Every structure is written in C-alpha cells, then in structure tokens.
Amino acid sequence: MMDTQELYDRGEKLRRKIFGNEAIDKRMNALGEFGAPLEHMINANAYGDVWSRTALPLKTKSLAVLGINAALNRPAEFRVHVQGALANGCTPEEIREVLLLLAIYAGLPAAIQAHHIAYEVLNEKK
Amino acid sequence: MMDTQELYDRGEKLRRKIFGNEAIDKRMNALGEFGAPLEHMINANAYGDVWSRTALPLKTKSLAVLGINAALNRPAEFRVHVQGALANGCTPEEIREVLLLLAIYAGLPAAIQAHHIAYEVLNEKK
Amino acid sequence: MMDTQELYDRGEKLRRKIFGNEAIDKRMNALGEFGAPLEHMINANAYGDVWSRTALPLKTKSLAVLGINAALNRPAEFRVHVQGALANGCTPEEIREVLLLLAIYAGLPAAIQAHHIAYEVLNEKK
Amino acid sequence: MMDTQELYDRGEKLRRKIFGNEAIDKRMNALGEFGAPLEHMINANAYGDVWSRTALPLKTKSLAVLGINAALNRPAEFRVHVQGALANGCTPEEIREVLLLLAIYAGLPAAIQAHHIAYEVLNEKK
Amino acid sequence: MMDTQELYDRGEKLRRKIFGNEAIDKRMNALGEFGAPLEHMINANAYGDVWSRTALPLKTKSLAVLGINAALNRPAEFRVHVQGALANGCTPEEIREVLLLLAIYAGLPAAIQAHHIAYEVLNEKK
Amino acid sequence: MMDTQELYDRGEKLRRKIFGNEAIDKRMNALGEFGAPLEHMINANAYGDVWSRTALPLKTKSLAVLGINAALNRPAEFRVHVQGALANGCTPEEIREVLLLLAIYAGLPAAIQAHHIAYEVLNEKK
Numbered sequence: 001m002m003d004t005q006e007l008y009d010r011g012e013k014l015r016r017k018i019f020g021n022e023a024i025d026k027r028m029n030a031l032g033e034f035g036a037p038l039e040h041m042i043n044a045n046a047y048g049d050v051w052s053r054t055a056l057p058l059k060t061k062s063l064a065v066l067g068i069n070a071a072l073n074r075p076a077e078f079r080v081h082v083q084g085a086l087a088n089g090c091t092p093e094e095i096r097e098v099l100l101l102l103a104i105y106a107g108l109p110a111a112i113q114a115h116h117i118a119y120e121v122l123n124e125k126k
Numbered sequence: 127m128m129d130t131q132e133l134y135d136r137g138e139k140l141r142r143k144i145f146g147n148e149a150i151d152k153r154m155n156a157l158g159e160f161g162a163p164l165e166h167m168i169n170a171n172a173y174g175d176v177w178s179r180t181a182l183p184l185k186t187k188s189l190a191v192l193g194i195n196a197a198l199n200r201p202a203e204f205r206v207h208v209q210g211a212l213a214n215g216c217t218p219e220e221i222r223e224v225l226l227l228l229a230i231y232a233g234l235p236a237a238i239q240a241h242h243i244a245y246e247v248l249n250e251k252k
Numbered sequence: 253m254m255d256t257q258e259l260y261d262r263g264e265k266l267r268r269k270i271f272g273n274e275a276i277d278k279r280m281n282a283l284g285e286f287g288a289p290l291e292h293m294i295n296a297n298a299y300g301d302v303w304s305r306t307a308l309p310l311k312t313k314s315l316a317v318l319g320i321n322a323a324l325n326r327p328a329e330f331r332v333h334v335q336g337a338l339a340n341g342c343t344p345e346e347i348r349e350v351l352l353l354l355a356i357y358a359g360l361p362a363a364i365q366a367h368h369i370a371y372e373v374l375n376e377k378k
Numbered sequence: 379m380m381d382t383q384e385l386y387d388r389g390e391k392l393r394r395k396i397f398g399n400e401a402i403d404k405r406m407n408a409l410g411e412f413g414a415p416l417e418h419m420i421n422a423n424a425y426g427d428v429w430s431r432t433a434l435p436l437k438t439k440s441l442a443v444l445g446i447n448a449a450l451n452r453p454a455e456f457r458v459h460v461q462g463a464l465a466n467g468c469t470p471e472e473i474r475e476v477l478l479l480l481a482i483y484a485g486l487p488a489a490i491q492a493h494h495i496a497y498e499v500l501n502e503k504k
Numbered sequence: 505m506m507d508t509q510e511l512y513d514r515g516e517k518l519r520r521k522i523f524g525n526e527a528i529d530k531r532m533n534a535l536g537e538f539g540a541p542l543e544h545m546i547n548a549n550a551y552g553d554v555w556s557r558t559a560l561p562l563k564t565k566s567l568a569v570l571g572i573n574a575a576l577n578r579p580a581e582f583r584v585h586v587q588g589a590l591a592n593g594c595t596p597e598e599i600r601e602v603l604l605l606l607a608i609y610a611g612l613p614a615a616i617q618a619h620h621i622a623y624e625v626l627n628e629k630k
Numbered sequence: 631m632m633d634t635q636e637l638y639d640r641g642e643k644l645r646r647k648i649f650g651n652e653a654i655d656k657r658m659n660a661l662g663e664f665g666a667p668l669e670h671m672i673n674a675n676a677y678g679d680v681w682s683r684t685a686l687p688l689k690t691k692s693l694a695v696l697g698i699n700a701a702l703n704r705p706a707e708f709r710v711h712v713q714g715a716l717a718n719g720c721t722p723e724e725i726r727e728v729l730l731l732l733a734i735y736a737g738l739p740a741a742i743q744a745h746h747i748a749y750e751v752l753n754e755k756k
Contacts (some may be wrong), residue, residue: 003633031623034600037683038619041607045675046230053667056223060186064193064224068231069613071197073451073577077231077613096412097182098190103419104172105194105203107359109447109455115416119409129381157371160348163431164367167355171423179415195361199325199703203361222664229671233611235699235707241668247659255507283749287725289557290745291732295551298482305541308475312438316476319442320483321739323449325703329483349434349441356424357446357455368699451577474538481545485737487573487581493542497535545715550734560727564690568697572735575701581735601686601693608676609698609707 011048018058018087019080058088067098070114071106078114082121092122096121130170138176144184144213145206184214193224197232197241204240208247218248256296263300270310270336310340319350322366323358330366334373344374382422389426396436396462435464445476448492449484456492460499470500507549515552517556522562523584531584541626560591571602575610582618586625634674641678648688648717649710688718697728700744701736708744712751722752 002010016024028039051061062085069078085095095118103111128136142150154165160231177187188211193206221244229237254262268276303313306339314337321330337347347370355363380388385469394402406417429439440463463473473496481489506514520528524584552587555565566589573582589599599622632640646654658669681691699708715725719751725748733741 004637007634027134034596034623035619037600037604038607038612038615041604041615041675041679042612045671046612049671050226050230053223053226055217055219056189056610060189060220061223061227063182063186064189065227065231067190067194068197071194072232072611072613074207074231074613074617076617083335091181092412093181094186096415097179097187100176100179100415100419101187101191102194103192103359103416104176105200107355107357107362107450107522108416108420108424109357109450109452110359111416111419113452113454115409115413119412122412125335128383133382133663157367160344160371160374161367163352164347164353164355164360164363167363167423167427168360172360175419198359198361200361200365202365218664222667226667226671229668231611231613233607233609233614233702234672234676235609235702235704236611237668237671239704239706241665242662245664248459248569248664256511259508269730283745286722286749286752287745290738290741293553293730293741294738295547298738299544301545302421302478302482305475305478307469307471308441312441312472313475313479314433315438316441316445317479317483320445320449320480323446324484324737324739324744326483328743341672343433345433346438348441349431352428352431353443354446356428357443358450358453358632360733470538471620474541478541478545480543481737483735483737483739484737485576485580485740486546486550487576487735488737489542489545491578491580493535493539497538500538554730554734557727557730558691559721559723564693564724565727565731566691567690569731569735570695571698572701572732575698576736578735595685597685598683598690601683601691604680604683605691605695608680609695609704610702623646 005038007044008040008049009043009048010052011046014047016049018084020087023083037045044085058091059085062088062090063094063098066095066114069100070099070102070110073110075113075117079117080124082118086121086125092118130166133170133174134166135169135174136178137169137172140173140177141169143209146213149209153217185211185216188214188216189220192221193228193242196225196228196236199236201239201243205247209242212247213239213252218244256292259296260292261295261300262304263295263298266299266303267295270339271332272339276337310343311337314340315346315350316340318347319354322351322354322362325362327365327369329372331369334370338373338377343368351361355378382418385422385426386418387421387426388430388458389421389424392425392429393421396465397458398465401461437463440466440468441472441476444473444492445480448477448480448488451488453495454492457495457499460496464499464503470496508544511548511552512544513547514556515547515550516542518551522588524591527587529574545596562592563589567593567598567602568596569588569616570599574603574606574614577614579617579621583621583625586622590629592623596622631688634670637678638670639673639676639678640682641673641676644677644681645673646680648714653713655705689724692718692720693724696725696744697732700732700740701728703740705743705747709747709751712748715754716751722748744748 062081065081066085069081097113099111099118102114188207191207192204192211195207225237225240225244228240292335314333317333318330318337321333351366354366440459443459444463447459477489477492477496480492561624566585570582570589573585603615603618603622606618692711695711697713699711729741729744729748732744
C-alpha cells in the first residue's frame with residue numbers, strides 16, 4: 001500500500017506534467033491554509049489515484065472529463081480540462097465531437113457554452 | 127446536402143447495428159404516433175448526424191456519452207449506452223475508468239449508481 | 253392582506269379542482285403529521301399564491317411547469333403535472349411541443365423520459 | 379421530405395425574425411469554422427424544425443423555454459430567450475409568472491437569478 | 505393563524521438581523537416593482553416561515569443551506585449564505601467541513617468553486 | 631502520514647458503526663471485483679478521511695449531507711443518509727427542518743421526494 005504522501009506527490013507531479021508548473025503553482029497557492037485539505041484531495045485522490053490509473057490513455061480520459069464537466073455545468077473546470085485535453089494530445093476536432101454529443105444528450109445551451117470556452121482556449125494557444 | 131429522410135435512414139441503420147434489431151424495434155414502437163417527431167430527432171439528429179461523424183471512433187464516443195449521461199443523472203439512458211459501449215468494443219475495465227473519473231468530478235453517489243447499472247448490464251451479458 | 257389560512261384554503265380548493273378530490277385526499281394524507289408543514293407550503297404558497305395569480309391562464313402555466321419539472325429531472329412531479337395540464341385544457345399535441353423544445357434545450361434523454369411518462373398518462377386517460 | 383439545407387434556411391430566417399439580424403450575425407460568426415456543425419444544429423434542428431412547428435404559438439413556446447433554461451441553470455441562454463419572449467409578444471407580467479412558478483418548482487435561487495436577468499433585459503429595452 | 509403581512513414583517517426583520525440593513529435595503533430595492541412578488545416570497549416564505557422555525561439553530565441551518573446551494577450550482581446564493589453562516593456563528597473551519605463533504609458527494613468542481621467563494625468572503629471580513 | 635490501508639480500515643470501521651454490519655457487508659459485496667476501486671474511495675476518502683474529521687459533529691454532517699444529496703437528486707444515497715442521520719442522533723424534527731429549507735432553495739418537488747423517503751425510513755424504524 002502507498003502512503004497518502006506518495007499518492008499526493010505522484011498526483012502533484014502528474015498535474016504539473018499536464019498543466020505546467022505556472023498554472024499548478026497558482027492553483028495550489030490560491031486558497032492558502034483554508035484550501036489545504038481540498039488540495040490534498042485533488043492531488044492524492046484525483047491525480048495520484050484516478051488519473052494515474054492506466055486502463056485508459058490520458059487522451060480518452062480528457063474527453064470523458066470534458067463531457068462530464070460540461071454536463072455538470074461547471075465552466076471553470078471545463079476550461080481547465082480543455083487545456084488538459086490539448087496537453088494530453090486531443091485535437092480540436094476530437095474535442096468538438098464531444099461537444100456535439102453534448103448537444104444531443106445535454107441540450108444546445110450546454111453545447112453552446114462549451115463551444116465558446118473551448119474556442120477561447122484554442123485561440124489562446126495559437 | 128442530404129435530405130432528412132437519408133439522415134433518418136442512416137441513423138436508424140447505425141442504431142440497429144449498435145443495439146440490435148430487437149431493441150430498436152421495441153424502442154421505435156414504444157411511443158406510437160405521439161413519439162414520431164422524437165424518433166425522428168433520435169434517428170436523424172443523434173445517430174444520422176452526430177454519431178455518424180468520423181473524427182472520433184465509436185468506442186471513444188461511447189465512453190464520453192457514458193460520462194455525460196451519468197453526470198446528467200439519466201440512469202435509463204446510461205443503461206442503454208453501457209450496452210452500446212460494449213457493442214462498440216469497450217471493455218468493462220475501460221467503462222469502469224470513466225465511472226471512477228465520475229466519482230471525482232460528479233461525486234460518489236453518481237458513481238455508485240453508475241457502477242450498479244454497469245454491473246447489472248455486464249452480468250446480463252455473461 | 254389575507255391570513256395564511258385563507259391562502260391555504262384557496263390553494264387546497266384549486267388543487268382539488270385541477271387534480272380531483274381522490275388524488276388530493278391521498279396526497280394530503282400520505283405523509284401524516286411529518287408532512288404537515290410541507291402540505292402547508294404546497295397549498296398556501298404553490299396553489300393559494302402562485303397558481304392563483306391571474307396574469308397567465310392555467311393552461312399556459314401547466315405547459316411552463318411541465319418544462320421546468322422535466323428539465324429538473326423530477327419524473328414524479330412531471331407525471332402529476334401532465335394530469336394537471338390535461339385538466340387545464342392542454343391537448344396532447346400541445347404537451348408534446350413542450351417535450352420537443354425540451355429535447356433541444358435539455359437534451360434527448362430528458363425528452364425521452366418525459367415522452368414515456370406523458371404517453372402513459374395519456375393512455376390511462378383513454 | 380425537406381433537405382437539411384432547406385431546414386437550415388428556414389431556421390435561420392426564423393431566428394433573424396425573432397432576434398434581429400445584428401444579434402444573429404454576431405452569434406453565427408462568433409465561433410468560426412469550429413462552430414459550423416453547432417450552428418447547423420441550432421438553425422436546422424432548433425429553429426428550422428422544433429420552433430417552426432405550429433401546434434403552439436411562439437409566445438407560449440417562449441414561456442416554456444424560459445422555464446426550461448432557468449431550471450437548467452443556463453443564464454446566457456435564458457437572457458437570449460427573454461429577448462425572444464418580448465419579440466414574440468410576451469408581456470413583462472407574463473414572463474414574471476413563469477419566474478414565480480420557477481420559485482416554487484426550482485427554488486428561490488433559480489428565481490432570483492432569473493428575475494435579475496429579466497429585469498436587466500426589460501430595462502435595456504426601455 | 506398569522507396573516508401574510510405578519511409573516512413578511514417577521515421574515516424581513518430576521519433577514520436584516522442576519523445580513524445587515526445595508527445588504528437587505530440593496531436587495532429589496534434591486535428589482536423594483538417587477539420583483540415585489542418575489543420579495544414577498546423571500547421575506548414571508550423563506551425567512552418569515554422556514555428560517556423562523558426553531559427545531560434547528562440558525563447555525564446548523566446555515567451549514568445545510570450552504571451544502572444545498574453549492575450542490576445546486578448557485579454561486580451567488582452560496583456567497584450570500586457564507587456571509588449568513590458567519591453572522592449565525594459558524595467558524596471558517598465548520599464551513600470548510602461542509603465543503604469537504606461536498607467534494608465527496610457533489611464532486612471536486614463543486615467543492616473548488618465553493619472554496620473560492622468562501623475564501624473570498626472570509627478575506628473580505630478580515 | 632497514514633498509508634491508504636489505514637485510511638480504508640478507519641473508514642470501514644466508521645461506516646460499520648453508523649450503518650451496521652449487515653448493511654455494510656451487503657454494500658461492500660454488491661459490486662464484486664468490478665466495484666473494488668469504488669469501495670476503496672468510499673472507505674478511504676469518504677469515511678476514512680472526510681467523515682473522520684472532527685471539526686463538526688457527525689450529527690451536523692448528516693444534516694448537511696442530507697441537504698446535498700436531496701439537492702443533487704440522488705434518492706438512493708439520500709435514503710442511506712436518513713438512516714445515518716438517525717444513527718448519528720438526529721431527530722425526525724431536525725431532519726424535517728433540512729427538508730423545509732430544501733423546499734425553499736431547491737423547490738417543492740425535491741422536498742416532496744425527500745419527505746417521502748424520510749417518512750418511509752422513519753416508519754421502518756418504528
């Protein structure tokens with residue numbers, strides 16, 4: 001069994017690899033001591049555990065996570081994961097396919113919002 | 127440009143290929159004349175248009191659609207797409223990875239319900 | 253100003269007019285003393301106040317309430333308001349139009365579930 | 379059967395009639411090539427098909443769509459449809475009735491947000 | 505039985521006690537005549553009735569209301585109730601515990617957004 | 631730092647204390663090997679970590695978790711936590727207060743469903 005510090009370290013390392021040091025430094029400092037237990041969950045549980053599992057490639061995980069967060073109406077998290085999807089090797093066309101499925105299953109307003117956010121991130125990257 | 131009948135036919139054909147004739151006959155008859163415009167949307171828009179696009183493989187689309195429907199709290203639709211995911215070549219382990227991401231992004235109750243439905247479908251298939 | 257008992261009585265009377273005495277007797281007894289404050293809210297606030305306002309006809313209110321409850325994923329409440337919509341003079345075709353708008357704005361799974369419930373209620377009425 | 383281009387054209391024409399050329403030009407250009415399949419869905423499926431059906435007047439559809447989008451927590455889409463509701467002949471008092479039903483069925487926070495957006499749009503129109 | 509004016513007055517008084525006169529003056533004037541029926545609901549139903557019940561202390565109610573509004577994805581209402589929770593005697597540590605439960609039951613994105621809002625309110629108070 | 635096995639064991643022990651051995655044996659076996667990673671999350675993250683924190687009493691956590699799950703429209707999880715709330719010392723009257731707040735913030739249909747489930751659990755306990 002890993003101890004929770006190992007999980008945390010493995011997760012933080014993966015986060016930094018996907019999103020870059022600058023973004024992660026900023027996020028990990030944004031909530032001070034108040035946010036320490038939350039950051040533990042993000043690093044240890046989300047990235048150290050679930051994202052570190054190997055049965056699906058990171059690219060496919062990114063596409064599923066985009067669909068989940070757009071369906072949940074979480075635009076800030078969705079934006080983060082558009083950046084992550086590009087870092088994990090998704091093309092704009094592949095991201096768009098998930099957003100068109102979203103139009104069918106979650107409705108046009110969810111898909112419109114997701115298109116706007118994705119389009120902004122894609123233009124920032126250029 | 128395709129006419130809408132061509133889209134409808136292409137979509138119905140894809141639905142039958144993924145879910146089987148018996149399931150689709152049953153679904154397409156379940157709502158009588160009242161459901162005709164809805165069935166048109168499902169066949170023409172969902173399967174004839176979006177699912178027929180080729181930028182992502184059916185298998186990856188299935189995983190995204192599972193995440194979207196579980197996040198939206200739509201258990202009947204989720205069950206249908208577990209069957210579709212298996213028909214499109216997803217393994218139980220790959221489906222499970224989406225459900226673990228769901229636990230992180232949509233919370234444990236969403237993931238617990240999705241696990242129960244997926245497990246039932248997997249056992250029906252055996 | 254009305255006192256709250258007047259609001260309650262006016263609301264209960266309107267509920268009984270829309271849904272029938274049998275249904276309302278059953279609903280108002282289903283939760284015993286535990287449900288008394290909730291029943292007060294339903295009668296006084298929902299039916300004695302909002303539903304008793306006159307700027308929109310009951311029929312139009314029913315159609316809006318069907319859309320709201322289907323979007324909120326509340327099938328039991330949706331079923332009640334299909335019955336109410338028919339009592340308030342909506343035709344099956346008018347109800348269906350709301351469900352097709354729902355397919356566009358809330359996605360196909362919401363619309364499919366709503367069609368199934370509406371179709372069952374329509375068949376019970378025959 | 380109509381071909382999909384006819385549906386698209388009919389839908390675009392109806393959108394322009396309801397929302398005005400300036401708004402639709404802006405929306406249809408906002409997402410570039412990336413948004414072309416989404417715009418197709420909006421014009422052909424939403425406006426060319428569902429909104430073009432005639433069993434309910436546009437005014438009643440607008441009120442149902444306001445309820446659906448407020449329940450779904452989609453403020454940007456809700457704002458658009460307050461503008462559409464006014465163009466389709468709804469009075470501020472009629473729009474408000476839907477928002478009071480929303481308070482009952484979706485809760486006060488949904489109704490408060492919807493009131494603020496509707497009030498802003500009403501003041502812009504003056 | 506109380507008349508509805510008494511409920512309204514009792515509710516407005518409790519709101520002013522929790523949130524302060526300045527905040528309530530601003531909120532009660534923000535929507536003009538258009539918002540009068542909504543303000544009636546807030547004062548009479550929410551604060552004059554439910555919040556005035558005595559089976560739970562205000563502090564515990566605040567923690568439940570924070571959980572409910574964060575789960576419902578209502579950031580503006582959540583912010584108001586962080587202020588209310590502090591006024592009702594909740595400590596930052598107690599508020600945080602609800603947000604960590606939220607991470608488990610509603611997912612990390614809901615908890616991250618709620619942490620950011622709570623942290624901002626806590627820093628404004630310093 | 632604890633290792634994850636210690637967290638898991640501490641969480642499983644707390645779950646058994648709140649819900650009883652029979653219920654937990656049944657839940658932990660219901661999903662076989664397919665559910666092992668999910669059970670790990672439930673025991674280690676939910677109960678071993680968040681529920682084991684001590685800044686709020688279990689009783690208050692139960693009330694917040696009831697509000698969160700009812701707002702999220704998760705009836706199966708809500709039912710489990712009504713049982714947990716009673717085991718953690720909440721009275722029926724205290725549970726009801728959360729459900730009345732729910733009526734205000736999440737709407738009457740959410741509160742009606744939650745009342746029905748809570749009432750059933752209370753009657754099973756008698």
